[in-house]
Structure formats: C-alpha cells, structure tokens
Amino acid sequence: MDAGNKTLAAQDEDVIDLKELFLALKNRWKMIIVVTLVTTIIASVYTFFFTTPMYSAKATIYLKSEGSTTSELLQGLQVGTQLAPDYEVFFKSRPVVKRVIKSENLDVTVEQLNEQVTITNPSSTHMIVVTCTDSDPQRAADIANSYVEYGIDAVREVVVKEPYIVESAIANEKKVSPSNTKNILMGMLIGLVLSCGYVIAKSLLDDRLNSNDKMERVLGYHVLTSFRQDKSLNFAITNKKGSKE
Secondary structure, eight states: OOHHHHHHHHHHHHSOOHHHHHHHHHHTHHHHHHHHHHHHHHHHHHHHHSSOOBEEEEEEEEEOOOOSSHHHHHHHHHHHHHHHHHHHHHHTSHHHHHHHHHHHTOOOOHHHHHHHEEEEOOTTSSEEEEEEEESSHHHHHHHHHHHHHHHHHHHHTTOSSOEEEEEOOOOOOSOOBSOHHHHHHHHHHHHHHHHHHHHHHHHHHOOSOOSHHHHHHHHOOOOOOOOOOOHHHHHHHHHHHHHHO
16 A cells, blocks of 8 residues: 555544444433433532522612703713712722721621622713622612712712712612522533533544444445344353353
C-alpha cells in the first residue's frame, strides 16, 4: 500500500461515525434517563431544602425640578439626571449606612449592607430607586426605607433641591431567588450531558470490531451476513456443563 492510500486509511479511521454514536446513545437510553433523573432529584432537593430564599423591596424618590416654563423644567430634568450618581454616593456613604444599621438593629458591616442594596436612576427621569435584597421580606423593606430616609437627610445638607419620597418600600412575599425551575433544569441538563458524554466517550474509545460498520470501515471488507447470539442456547449449554460436573 503506497503512502497516499495509508494516509486516506488513517483519515477514515479518525472520522467520527455519527450513526454509530447515535446507536450507542440509543442502546444506553435507560442509563441516560436514570442519570438525568438522579441529577434532577439532587437539584430539586438542594433548591428546596439547602438554599435560603431571598426577597427584594424597592423605595423610590422623586427629585423636584425648579422652574415653571418648559425650558426650565427640561433643564431641571437634565440636572437631576446628572446628579443621580451623587445621590448614590450620599445614600451609600458610611455615615448614612451606619445610621441604617443602628436604626434597624442589624448585625452587619457597612460593606455587607451595601452589597444588599442597589441604587439606580431610570433613564431620563427624576427618579431614584433604592432596592434591597434580604432573606426576610419585611427587613428588606425596612432597610430600603431607612436608606431613603437617612440618604435624603444627608442630601439636604448639601444639595439645594429637595428630594421627595414617591413610594415607600413594602414587604414582598414572593422570593426573588433561588429560581426553583432554573436549578431543576440545570440538574436535568447536567445529568443529560454527563450520561451522553459517558456513552459517546466509551463508544469513541472502544476499538473492538463489534459491529458491521466498524469491520467494513477498518478492514475494508463488506459483511455479507451475520449471526445473532442465542442467549437461551448459552444458558442451556451452561446448565448442561454444570450438571456434568
């Protein structure tokens, strides 16, 4: 065999037979289903029994615009938008957060509490939204309201325009995390990927000539006929040998 034919033969051996992989997955469908079910159950147990539900509450304030004409109001809107980052700094400043911790009797540090709170300014609005996430819905609302109350006090000392509370936070009994559906689907996906990956890897690493397609591809001969192994005959032969012994 010349060098060109050897190269082609080597390439043929390296080609992944998709049909063979499909048949391997089909033959192991029971194992794939069992592994997928096991990982789904594990994800469900973890979600319902080993995670802490988290809740969020929002408080919103409005930054008042000075002026009566349209141009003055638009200018005030632009100024309010530009000042939004300043308000976030005020609201999350250490003196304000310490007052919040003291008033709510919290056992956390300033940094830890600030991680629970986000302050945003919706685009092109005078609104400042304070959102707190906590394992207790009522405590989340109380913290958000305290941020607004003490943050406004801090702003009043520096900024001339007075912010007004638009909406106070209320307790939301609907948890925001963890997502039961997401965790369960993730467990199902992990089980499916692991089981399918195992079957595919085992099929690719199996170099035995245990199928007609493999024999035709590796040996280059066409299989004219094949015989199936009769398991009942093997059982009868085994019993016969055992009786003779």
